[in-house]
Amino acid sequence: MTTETTTTAQPLVSIIVPSFNQGRFIRRTLESIFSQDYRPLQVIVIDGASKDETVDVLRSFDGTPGFEWVSEPDSGVVEAVNKGFARARGVIGGIQSSDDFYLPGAISMSVAALLDDPALAFVYGDIAKVDAEGRELSRSRLGPYSLEGVLLKDTTILQPATFFRMALAKSLGGWREEVPYAADTDLWLRMALQAAGCKLDRLMAQRSMHEAQRDTQGAKIARDYGKMIDLLMPQFRARGLAGAALASKLLMANRYGKPGELLRVGRLWRASAHAPKVIRKIPFAAYVPWYYPVRKRLRAAAWALLPNH
Structure with a gap:
C-alpha cells in the first residue's frame, strides 16, 4: 500500500464510513462522496458484519479508485x-x-478553508435533515464558531458536515470508548481545546432521520455527554469555560435526559446561574414550571369551544 498522503496542491482526504445494517442508505452515501468535485480521496468503509444488503452494495463499488472496505464483527x-x-x-x-x-x-x-488557514483544527457547515426517502424536513442555521458557543449550543459541530486535520485527530486517540454515545462531540471538543475551528456558511450535508438512529437513545446520549464534560472539565476550567461547560451538561440533560417539568426547569435555572448568557437565548416562559403544558391545554380547550372548527 502506498504511503503517499498529499500532492503539492491537493492533499489526500480520507473519509471514514462506519457501517452496520444500513444497506438501504449506504449506496447513496458512497455516491455522495465519489460524486464530489475533489480528488484524491481515500474512502474507508468499516462494516460491522451487516446482515442486510450492505456487503452487496460495497462489492458493487470494488475497483472504484480510492475505495476500500472491510466487513467483520466489531x-x-x-x-x-x-x-x-x-x-x-x-x-x-x-x-x-x-x-x-x-x-x-x-x-x-x-x-x-483548511489550506487557507493552517491554524484551523477543523471546519464545519450546515446540514439539512431529510426523511428516509430523502425529502427535506429542515435546515440548520448555525452561528459562527467559538468554543463557548459550542458549549452553549449557539453553534454545533455536526459530524456529517465536518472535516478536520487527520494528524491532530490521531494524536488525540480518535474516538474514546468511555463515551460511545458522545464520541464525535468528544473528539471535536478535544480538538477545539488544541486549536481553532471555523463555521463555513454553506449547506454541506444531509442527515437522515429514521427509526434506527442513535439519536433515539436519549438517556445514553445524556449520560455520555455528561461524562465527557466531566473528563474535559480541567481543560475547560483552565480556559475559563467551567461555567459554560456545566451549563452545557445541564442543557444537554434537558434535551435528552430524564423528563419531568420541575426537573427541566431546575436544570435551566442552574444552567443560567453557571452561564448567564443562557438567559438571553431562552424565553423567560421556559423558566416557569408548566407554562408551556398549561398553555397547550388552554389553546386546545379554546379551539374545542370554537364553532365549526
Whole structure:
C-alpha cells in the first residue's frame, strides 16, 4: 500500500464510513462522496458484519479508485471509526455515517478553508435533515464558531458536515470508548481545546432521520455527554469555560435526559446561574414550571369551544 498522503496542491482526504445494517442508505452515501468535485480521496468503509444488503452494495463499488472496505464483527461504532483512523492516510479527514450524505462541493470547500488557514483544527457547515426517502424536513442555521458557543449550543459541530486535520485527530486517540454515545462531540471538543475551528456558511450535508438512529437513545446520549464534560472539565476550567461547560451538561440533560417539568426547569435555572448568557437565548416562559403544558391545554380547550372548527 502506498504511503503517499498529499500532492503539492491537493492533499489526500480520507473519509471514514462506519457501517452496520444500513444497506438501504449506504449506496447513496458512497455516491455522495465519489460524486464530489475533489480528488484524491481515500474512502474507508468499516462494516460491522451487516446482515442486510450492505456487503452487496460495497462489492458493487470494488475497483472504484480510492475505495476500500472491510466487513467483520466489531464492538460498535467507536471501534469501527478507530479502525478507520488506523487505515487513514489522508492529511484531512471526515467521518460520514452510512445513512448521511455530502452535498456537492462540501469536500473542496472544506479543504480550501483548511489550506487557507493552517491554524484551523477543523471546519464545519450546515446540514439539512431529510426523511428516509430523502425529502427535506429542515435546515440548520448555525452561528459562527467559538468554543463557548459550542458549549452553549449557539453553534454545533455536526459530524456529517465536518472535516478536520487527520494528524491532530490521531494524536488525540480518535474516538474514546468511555463515551460511545458522545464520541464525535468528544473528539471535536478535544480538538477545539488544541486549536481553532471555523463555521463555513454553506449547506454541506444531509442527515437522515429514521427509526434506527442513535439519536433515539436519549438517556445514553445524556449520560455520555455528561461524562465527557466531566473528563474535559480541567481543560475547560483552565480556559475559563467551567461555567459554560456545566451549563452545557445541564442543557444537554434537558434535551435528552430524564423528563419531568420541575426537573427541566431546575436544570435551566442552574444552567443560567453557571452561564448567564443562557438567559438571553431562552424565553423567560421556559423558566416557569408548566407554562408551556398549561398553555397547550388552554389553546386546545379554546379551539374545542370554537364553532365549526
